[in-house]
Amino acid sequence: MSKFSCLGVAVFVVAVGLAAQADPPAKFQMSKEEKQLFELTNKERKKKDLPPLKASPLLFKVARAHSANMAKQKKMDHVLDGKKPNQRVKEAGYRYLSTGENIAYGTLTQEEIMEKWMGSKPHRANILNKNFTEIGLGIVPDKDGVPYYTQVFGKPFR
Numbered sequence: 001m002s003k004f005s006c007l008g009v010a011v012f013v014v015a016v017g018l019a020a021q022a023d024p025p026a027k028f029q030m031s032k033e034e035k036q037l038f039e040l041t042n043k044e045r046k047k048k049d050l051p052p053l054k055a056s057p058l059l060f061k062v063a064r065a066h067s068a069n070m071a072k073q074k075k076m077d078h079v080l081d082g083k084k085p086n087q088r089v090k091e092a093g094y095r096y097l098s099t100g101e102n103i104a105y106g107t108l109t110q111e112e113i114m115e116k117w118m119g120s121k122p123h124r125a126n127i128l129n130k131n132f133t134e135i136g137l138g139i140v141p142d143k144d145g146v147p148y149y150t151q152v153f154g155k156p157f158r
């Protein structure tokens with residue numbers, strides 16, 4: 001056996017050994033609050049005969065991270081650390097045709113948050129946008145317990 005083929009086998013064995021030790025990826029789950037907001041969002045879409053949005057684990061990751069950042073900075077804004085919503089989505093690896101974002105904060109019920117979003121023309125437009133097919137949600141409290149909310153909408157490029 002040549003030195004080259006032995007080296008190839010050794011690399012393969014090491015790679016298999018490392019792969020066997022890696023933890024399996026965590027299963028995606030929505031919190032109780034996220035699930036409720038997800039259902040309320042799709043309920044509004046159903047009223048307009050729009051298809052329900054599908055949960056995107058990647059968009060949930062983006063939304064949760066943005067809510068956490070807003071909570072940390074105690075600042076509700078679409079642009080934090082110089083990054084806009086579409087930049088955060090792109091950096092997460094989500095290839096999209098279109099994307100949008102709704103944010104909120106405060107100690108309101110899920111129903112009240114949805115009512116406020118539906119009462120706002122730009123927020124309502126995102127929720128009822130027929131081009132969006134997926135959604136991610138993030139609800140993260142700041143150190144005082146005040147929750148920050150993010151909805152990230154998307155239509156993936158496939």
